[in-house]
Amino acid sequence: MRKIILRENTKIPPFNEPARELRVLNKPLWLYQRDILAPYCHIEIEVTSFDQVSPTEEETLVYRDNLFFNDAFIEAFLAEARASRKPRQVAFSPDDHAIVHHALPLQEGIRRQGDLYVADLWYYPRGVAEGDAEPLVISTEAREIGYYHVPTYMASESGEIVYYVPVRAFLSIENWVHVFMANSPFGIFSLGARFEREAERLPVKARLLVRSLLERKQFLSNSMLVRTGKDCQIDPSAIIQGPTYIGDHVTIGPGVVIGNCIIGNNVNIMQGCQLMLSVVGDGCYLPFRAALFMTTLMENSMVAQNACLQLCVVGRNSFVGAGTTFTDFNLVPKPIRTMHRGKLTSTGMNVLGSCVGHNCRIGADITIYPGRMIESDTVLVRSEQRSVVTRNISYEQSDHHHLANGNKHARVYSLD
Numbered sequence: 001m002r003k004i005i006l007r008e009n010t011k012i013p014p015f016n017e018p019a020r021e022l023r024v025l026n027k028p029l030w031l032y033q034r035d036i037l038a039p040y041c042h043i044e045i046e047v048t049s050f051d052q053v054s055p056t057e058e059e060t061l062v063y064r065d066n067l068f069f070n071d072a073f074i075e076a077f078l079a080e081a082r083a084s085r086k087p088r089q090v091a092f093s094p095d096d097h098a099i100v101h102h103a104l105p106l107q108e109g110i111r112r113q114g115d116l117y118v119a120d121l122w123y124y125p126r127g128v129a130e131g132d133a134e135p136l137v138i139s140t141e142a143r144e145i146g147y148y149h150v151p152t153y154m155a156s157e158s159g160e161i162v163y164y165v166p167v168r169a170f171l172s173i174e175n176w177v178h179v180f181m182a183n184s185p186f187g188i189f190s191l192g193a194r195f196e197r198e199a200e201r202l203p204v205k206a207r208l209l210v211r212s213l214l215e216r217k218q219f220l221s222n223s224m225l226v227r228t229g230k231d232c233q234i235d236p237s238a239i240i241q242g243p244t245y246i247g248d249h250v251t252i253g254p255g256v257v258i259g260n261c262i263i264g265n266n267v268n269i270m271q272g273c274q275l276m277l278s279v280v281g282d283g284c285y286l287p288f289r290a291a292l293f294m295t296t297l298m299e300n301s302m303v304a305q306n307a308c309l310q311l312c313v314v315g316r317n318s319f320v321g322a323g324t325t326f327t328d329f330n331l332v333p334k335p336i337r338t339m340h341r342g343k344l345t346s347t348g349m350n351v352l353g354s355c356v357g358h359n360c361r362i363g364a365d366i367t368i369y370p371g372r373m374i375e376s377d378t379v380l381v382r383s384e385q386r387s388v389v390t391r392n393i394s395y396e397q398s399d400h401h402h403l404a405n406g407n408k409h410a411r412v413y414s415l416d
Contacts, residue, residue, distance in 0.1 A: 004060060010174070023279075064120035064121075094115065103170065107178065165192075261275050265283070281300070292309050336370045338352075
């Protein structure tokens with residue numbers, strides 16, 4: 001089968017890069033898509049529109065390159081589309097909670113068509129044909145996962161803070177919030193939900209129990225759930241619970257607590273750090289007592305000591321100073337808003353952190369309000385006027401413009 005990739009060149013603030021270049025589960029999105037589709041497709045063609053697709057009788061898959069989907073989703077879509085033997089377009093039910101509650105806000109790629117939602121993913125059994133492909137409804141098999149023991153003033157109208165976690169994940173990445181969703185609720189959480197479903201089978205439970213007994217480890221810490229690469233140094237006092245995936249040449253210091261994370265290659269996590277439901281990209285460095293919760297660090301970034309990031313995204317080659325705190329709870333009882341296509345738009349979430357672009361330098365002891373964006377290539381230095389970030393920060397507002405001695409921190413990632 002060949003695949004036709006529709007290029008989506010819209011740049012996503014504050015990274016100022018197309019979605020395909022942004023990291024999802026520690027891979028650029030284009031590489032993640034390629035790996036997911038490798039078992040099915042042997043020819044790859046990139047175009048900007050359907051008009052550029054050459055006619056052929058070959059089985060064809062067409063998708064836009066800002067889409068995030070996991071292997072369970074693609075397996076289900078292709079199996080049902082092939083069985084129908086006709087052109088099909090992916091569709092979703094209005095009752096699919098993962099799509100309606102988490103995928104629809106801040107985007108236009110998943111759109112209403114009649115009684116369904118459709119997106120830019122098509123299957124053609126004999127080449128791209130003229131005329132409309134029939135919608136094919138795929139269930140994400142969402143499972144409700146939430147935080148049930150929080151004060152009522154932090155809860156939604158339902159009385160709980162919950163995520164509808166899809167076993168079959170699908171997103172159109174058009175905002176930095178979707179990068180967060182793809183990595184945490186639709187990424188790490190989804191992997192955990194799939195494992196929970198597998199663990200309900202008696203043979204899997206038996207293998208987990210035997211492995212825990214042989215390794216003399218707690219149930220969630222055995223090697224079936226915590227997979228470690230080569231040449232890693234992990235202090236015996238570190239607590240690591242799975243599903244967690246650790247890359248090669250990783251150093252984890254004493255007292256570190258890691259729960260349900262993806263850790264890339266050449267990562268250094270020093271003593272006392274705490275990481276939960278987070279993705280740490282290749283080459284990142286976390287000094288002592290840094291804390292990440294449902295946060296994504298892209299490659300070669302650093303979060304200094306005592307910094308706290310919750311439900312955040314940090315771009316590549318960025319630095320977050322010591323003691324800096326990214327708040328995530330809206331003190332006003334209404335959903336947090338963030339910028340989307342030039343307008344403040346509701347995210348539909350009462351709890352959400354902020355986003356830092358690529359190549360940023362954030363000074364020590366700064367407090368950043370929820371839903372804010374700091375544009376790529378920005379430098380922020382704490383001062384009496386800027387100890388709390390209450391608004392989005394653009395490159396033009398960067399403090400490096402006011403620094404002396406010929407500072408050369410120039411713009412690399414432009415939105416233009």
